[in-house]
Amino acid sequence: MNNQGIQSYFQFKNVNWSSMQQATWETVWMTAISMIIVIFVGITLGLILFETSDKKGIGYKAINWLVSFLVNVFRSIPFIILIVLLLPFTQNLVGTIIGPKAAIPSLVISAAPFYARMVEADFREIDAGVIEAVKSMGGTSWDVIWKVLLPESMPALIAGGTVTAISLISYTAMAGAIGSGGLGYLAYLDGFQSNNNTVTLVATVIILLIVLIIQFVGDLLVKHVDKRAL
Amino acid sequence: MIEFKQVSKKYHLSNSELTAVNNVNLKIDDGQIFGIIGYSGAGKSTLVRMLNGIETPSSGEILINGKNILKQNNHDLREERKKIGMIFQHFNLLWSRTIIQNVELPLEIAGVKKEQRHQKALNLVKLVGLEGRENDYPSELSGGQKQRVGIARALANDPEILISDEATSALDPQTTDEILDLLLDINKKLNLTILLITHEMHAIRKVAEQVAVMEKGQVVEQGNVVNIFNNPQKEITKRFVNEDSNVNADDLNSTVNNLIKEYPNGIIVKLTFNGDKAQKPIISQLLRKFNSVDISILEGSIHQIQGGSIGSLIIHLQSKNAEEQQAALNYLKSLKIETEVISHE
Numbered sequence: 001m002n003n004q005g006i007q008s009y010f011q012f013k014n015v016n017w018s019s020m021q022q023a024t025w026e027t028v029w030m031t032a033i034s035m036i037i038v039i040f041v042g043i044t045l046g047l048i049l050f051e052t053s054d055k056k057g058i059g060y061k062a063i064n065w066l067v068s069f070l071v072n073v074f075r076s077i078p079f080i081i082l083i084v085l086l087l088p089f090t091q092n093l094v095g096t097i098i099g100p101k102a103a104i105p106s107l108v109i110s111a112a113p114f115y116a117r118m119v120e121a122d123f124r125e126i127d128a129g130v131i132e133a134v135k136s137m138g139g140t141s142w143d144v145i146w147k148v149l150l151p152e153s154m155p156a157l158i159a160g161g162t163v164t165a166i167s168l169i170s171y172t173a174m175a176g177a178i179g180s181g182g183l184g185y186l187a188y189l190d191g192f193q194s195n196n197n198t199v200t201l202v203a204t205v206i207i208l209l210i211v212l213i214i215q216f217v218g219d220l221l222v223k224h225v226d227k228r229a230l
Numbered sequence: 231m232i233e234f235k236q237v238s239k240k241y242h243l244s245n246s247e248l249t250a251v252n253n254v255n256l257k258i259d260d261g262q263i264f265g266i267i268g269y270s271g272a273g274k275s276t277l278v279r280m281l282n283g284i285e286t287p288s289s290g291e292i293l294i295n296g297k298n299i300l301k302q303n304n305h306d307l308r309e310e311r312k313k314i315g316m317i318f319q320h321f322n323l324l325w326s327r328t329i330i331q332n333v334e335l336p337l338e339i340a341g342v343k344k345e346q347r348h349q350k351a352l353n354l355v356k357l358v359g360l361e362g363r364e365n366d367y368p369s370e371l372s373g374g375q376k377q378r379v380g381i382a383r384a385l386a387n388d389p390e391i392l393i394s395d396e397a398t399s400a401l402d403p404q405t406t407d408e409i410l411d412l413l414l415d416i417n418k419k420l421n422l423t424i425l426l427i428t429h430e431m432h433a434i435r436k437v438a439e440q441v442a443v444m445e446k447g448q449v450v451e452q453g454n455v456v457n458i459f460n461n462p463q464k465e466i467t468k469r470f471v472n473e474d475s476n477v478n479a480d481d482l483n484s485t486v487n488n489l490i491k492e493y494p495n496g497i498i499v500k501l502t503f504n505g506d507k508a509q510k511p512i513i514s515q516l517l518r519k520f521n522s523v524d525i526s527i528l529e530g531s532i533h534q535i536q537g538g539s540i541g542s543l544i545i546h547l548q549s550k551n552a553e554e555q556q557a558a559l560n561y562l563k564s565l566k567i568e569t570e571v572i573s574h575e
Binding site: 127129130132133134135136137138139140143147148151152154225227228229 | 282284308309310311312314316318320322323324325326327335336338339340367368369387
């Protein structure tokens with residue numbers, strides 16, 4: 001095959017559109033499921049980090065140290081190494097190491113600590129006076145979390161979520177290297193290994209579109225919930 | 231009745247100890263507006279935060295209607311806090327909620343049903359004069375309006391005590407007066423005890439009946455506002471009182487110095503009148519009585535305070551006849567007017 005020139009990008013007859021559609025769906029599915037889990041885990045970890053910092057008790061300090069340590073470790077490992085490292089764990093958890101389902105544990109373990117740090121920083125941005133006001137009304141710690149921390153940091157949480165979702169997309173593409181399915185896998189297998197540059201280009205454009213849509217929706221949501229400046 | 235008994239608060243810093251509140255004793259009657267004045271760092275905010283248990287004292291007792299608020303578990307303490315409203319310098323509203331939702335917040339925390347809390351919040355928004363703005367967000371309001379929301383929110387749980395922590399310090403003078411009028415109005419309507427923390431004597435003068443002056447964690451002077459105003463004892467109290475009166479100290483000093491040079495025989499007297507004495511024609515009586523005495527007025531002012539008015543007059547009094555000059559001064563003193571000879575040679 002003569003697929004080395006620029007024109008090799010535009011051999012659309014070589015594209016298997018049904019497998020492209022299948023791969024797009026797998027990417028969206030992997031990202032969406034991981035993102036939902038990342039939001040829950042990330043906010044929970046961020047909350048633990050926020051609530052246990054600057055506290056005096058030895059218990060708080062121990063929890064803070066442990067969570068902080070785990071977050072730092074998993075945030076530091078390059079994703080491509082993490083996914084290989086977690087293979088046995090994935091095998092035990094989901095019963096397979098191939099396909100979109102198998103990618104989810106490593107996607108979550110990589111992205112959740114990243115999001116947790118952002119969530120912690122967002123909570124720190126909240127005016128301490130507002131928290132004091134709620135405490136002075138007789139509010140419990142739960143009241144502070146549900147009525148102050150989460151709603152008052154919502155625009156920042158959504159903006160951070162958007163950034164995290166976009167990095168998840170690129171992680172799913174990387175996961176393609178070990179056979180996760182999705183657009184990254186397709187670009188690697190049908191594009192690179194089969195010397196079919198058009199498939200790689202189409203996969204790239206679709207990924208780009210997904211990223212743009214996520215960013216657009218994220219910005220729209222932030223604008224909608226941010227009532228600070230009207 | 232709120233009682234602070236030998237209350238101290240010490241903070242342990244890395245290698246020193248900071249005494250924020252030092253052995254404070256205060257009694258505050260129900261329904262009173264009690265002012266606490268001091269410069270920043272004097273310990274006044276720490277003191278009132280011990281009243282609702284946000285800070286805990288290192289030693290001493292705090293009693294509300296005879297009940298020691300420190301000897302309560304967390305749950306009871308939170309219940310107690312619902313009876314103490316608080317407003318803040320920077321309002322501390324939730325920007326993510328509308329006005330009405332902000333006012334409903336304490337009621338949500340107290341577990342009041344939705345219908346009931348909405349109705350109550352509507353009434354409170356009306357009480358503070360923000361009818362029609364219920365569904366706006368705090369960012370759409372001016373500073374004074376935000377503080378009105380703060381007040382409505384603080385009143386939501388029908389508190390017995392309202393703590394105002396520098397609530398007017400971020401506002402312009404006119405808005406300050408409006409908010410102070412509102413506090414006074416609420417105090418009368420609801421018979422609410424108000425603790426007014428401020429560094430502005432103006433606010434104390436306008437609404438408070440009793441005042442405590444704090445410096446370096448201690449209450450250095452306290453009593454009836456009228457008395458403190460007429461007769462400040464401590465240096466810091468005099469400073470607060472002077473800051474409030476319009477006298478420009480530098481201008482006055484140079485005028486006084488010139489007059490001393492020009493009339494070496496004269497004396498300069500500061501008279502402080504209060505109540506009905508402010509309305510008596512004291513100066514003209516004095517002039518009629520002592521023919522050889524000349525008087526020039528250097529500065530005069532009058533202030534409205536809770537329960538009366540205070541006037542002050544600085545005069546230069548001179549006579550060729552030294553005896554008559556002394557007699558005139560004695561006459562002023564005999565009228566039971568606060569008479570202070572500023573300087574004479």
